[in-house]
Each structure stands twice: as C-alpha cells, then as structure tokens.
Amino acid sequence: MTMQPLYDLPLTVVENIRLTSVTNVLVLDAPVIAPVIRSGQFVNVKVNGFHQPLLRRPLSVHRVVGSQIEIMIRIVGIGTQILYDAPVGTALQTLAPLGNTFGYNRDDFDTALLVSGGIGVAPMAMLEETLLKRGKKVVNFIGARSAPDVITRGLTNIHAATDDGSLGFKGNIVRLLAEELPQFNGERLRVFSCGPNRMLESLAQFCNERGLPCEVSIESIMGCGIGICYGCPVRVRGEDGLAHNQLLCQYGSVIDAKEIMFEV
Ligand SMILES: Cc1cc2nc3c(=O)[nH]c(=O)nc-3n(C[C@H](O)[C@H](O)[C@H](O)COP(=O)(O)OP(=O)(O)OC[C@H]3O[C@@H](n4cnc5c(N)ncnc54)[C@H](O)[C@@H]3O)c2cc1C
Ligand code: FES
Numbered sequence: 001m002t003m004q005p006l007y008d009l010p011l012t013v014v015e016n017i018r019l020t021s022v023t024n025v026l027v028l029d030a031p032v033i034a035p036v037i038r039s040g041q042f043v044n045v046k047v048n049g050f051h052q053p054l055l056r057r058p059l060s061v062h063r064v065v066g067s068q069i070e071i072m073i074r075i076v077g078i079g080t081q082i083l084y085d086a087p088v089g090t091a092l093q094t095l096a097p098l099g100n101t102f103g104y105n106r107d108d109f110d111t112a113l114l115v116s117g118g119i120g121v122a123p124m125a126m127l128e129e130t131l132l133k134r135g136k137k138v139v140n141f142i143g144a145r146s147a148p149d150v151i152t153r154g155l156t157n158i159h160a161a162t163d164d165g166s167l168g169f170k171g172n173i174v175r176l177l178a179e180e181l182p183q184f185n186g187e188r189l190r191v192f193s194c195g196p197n198r199m200l201e202s203l204a205q206f207c208n209e210r211g212l213p214c215e216v217s218i219e220s221i222m223g224c225g226i227g228i229c230y231g232c233p234v235r236v237r238g239e240d241g242l243a244h245n246q247l248l249c250q251y252g253s254v255i256d257a258k259e260i261m262f263e264v
Pocket of ligand 1: 074079123218219220
C-alpha cells in the first residue's frame with residue numbers, strides 16, 4: 001500500500017443524527033480527508049478543546065458522502081458522551097487517515113459476508129458501498145443484544161441475530177453464520193468483520209477451521225494512533241509461526257484472522 005499523507009485538521013460538525021439513546025452519527029465537513037480515506041480506516045478525534053479528556057478517541061469511518069465523512073458513536077464513557085452531545089458547529093481536531101484497509105488489493109472473492117457486532121456495524125456501510133462498486137455481492141450478518149441495538153444504517157441484505165431473540169435469530173452471530181453458510185456453497189467467499197473481541201475471536205476460529213478467508217477489525221484502547229505511545233500492542237502469528245508484538249494502530253486495525261492471536 002502506498003504511503004498516505006497524514007492530516008491533523010479541525011473538522012466541523014454539520015449534523016448530529018441521533019439513532020438511539022446511546023448511538024449517534026456525526027456528519028463532519030472534511031473536504032481534505034473525504035477523498036483520501038479508505039474503507040476500514042479510522043480517525044483519532046480530540047473530543048473537546050480542554051486537557052480532559054487528554055487523549056483522542058479512535059473511531060471508524062462510517063461513510064463518506066461527497067466532501068463529508070460520517071462517524072458513528074456509541075456512548076461508553078466520557079469521550080463518546082461528549083461526541084454524542086456535540087452541537088452542530090463544533091470543530092473536532094482530527095488525525096486521519098489512520099490504519100490499513102479492508103480487503104485492500106484483494107480480488108479472490110465474489111461474495112462478501114460482513115459480520116458485525118454492536119457498534120462494529122460502524123465501518124460496514126462504507127465497506128458495503130466500496131464492495132458494491134467493485135461488483136461484489138454483499139451480505140450483512142449483524143449481531144446485537146436486543147432489537148433496539150440492531151443498527152442497519154447504510155446496510156442492505158441483512159441477517160440479524162439478537163441475544164434475547166427479539167429480532168431475527170436467537171443467539172450469537174457466529175451461530176447464525178454457521179447455520180446459513182451452506183446456502184453460499186460454491187461461492188468464493190471472504191468474511192469482513194468488526195465487533196467485540198470475544199465475537200471476533202470466535203468468528204476467527206470458525207473461519208480458520210473452515211479455510212474461510214476472514215479479516216477482523218480490532219477495537220482496543222489507543223492513545224496516539226500513530227505508533228508513538230506504544231499503547232496498543234497486539235499479538236500476531238508471524239510467517240515463522242511464532243507470536244510477535246505489533247502496534248494495532250499501525251499494523252491494523254484490520255488484521256487477517258489467521259494472524260491475530262486473541263489469547264493475550
Ligand atoms: C480502530 C478503532 C475503531 C473504533 N471505532 C469506533 C466507532 O466507529 N464507534 C464507536 O463508538 N467506537 C469505536 N471504537 C471504540 C472507541 O474508540 C471507544 O469506545 C472510545 O475510545 C471510548 O472512549 P470514552 O472516553 O467514551 O470511554 P472511556 O471513558 O475512555 O472508557 C469508558 C470504558 O470503556 C472502556 N473502553 C474504552 N475504549 C474502549 C475500546 N476501544 N474497547 C473496549 N472498551 C473500551 C474503558 O476501559 C472504560 O471501561 C473504535 C476503537 C478503535 C481502536
Ligand atoms: S495508539 Fe499509540 S502506538 Fe498505537
């Protein structure tokens with residue numbers, strides 16, 4: 001992949017769309033970043049102009065629409081709460097584009113299975129759009145705790161699973177994938193995934209056991225986002241079969257399921 005320039009720019013909130021009581025989409029005016037950011041990459045956002053919270057928050061790019069980028073936020077703590085409440089007109093200092101991409105340079109599949117859990121749906125809309133433009137068939141598998149948590153913004157062809165059975169399949173998303181996989185027999189498949197680590201670990205094992213190509217986008221706590229603070233180590237299996245440390249912000253956040261080691 002060619003080196004991309006890295007920008008640190010104030011992006012103005014032009015719309016704050018509330019999807020649920022804990023999830024929103026911020027539409028940001030980003031004429032410099034929108035044309036260069038790619039599917040699977042993320043941005044690192046300073047949520048306000050104060051020293052608290054000091055560190056930026058990493059967020060996937062949800063969609064690119066013209067000169068604007070959209071980020072989808074789920075409240076988990078102080079930073080995401082501030083972003084949920086961000087008024088139109090707020091300028092958010094943003095480092096971008098960060099990380100690698102989903103499926104970069106790969107053309108070894110015809111059907112893409114997009115498997116997401118919880119806020120892991122955030123990057124899937126941009127991925128789906130990119131893949132459809134490339135002539136791929138896209139099928140979404142979305143897992144959540146309960147019906148109100150199933151977010152489908154920008155997604156089509158949806159198969160849902162909820163823990164409590166209030167929408168779609170009752171159970172986790174990997175079990176639903178296992179049930180439905182036979183219907184894709186004969187198709188060249190690739191799985192693209194984002195969600196909680198426990199889900200990704202189970203999905204990676206499922207795919208690896210079946211020789212199903214799979215990429216997972218890992219979400220972990222990050223500091224700088226650019227390889228300086230060493231705050232985001234992950235273990236990956238090298239070509240020598242041994243475990244190596246990598247920095248998620250640079251090596252990922254998208255990593256091949258055959259490489260990532262979750263046991264750390
Ligand atoms: C590459 C990447 C992409 C991401 N994309 C999105 C996205 O599109 N939308 C979105 O809502 N979130 C996304 N996240 C997660 C998001 O960065 C965190 O939820 C956010 O940084 C939490 O900040 P906070 O100040 O609200 O929480 P804090 O107040 O810092 O923490 C609150 C609690 O959440 C825990 N926590 C913090 N960060 C994470 C994390 N990354 N994973 C699990 N637990 C965490 C803390 O340990 C603490 O218990 C992404 C993370 C990464 C690494
Ligand atoms: S977040 Fe600082 S090195 Fe990765």
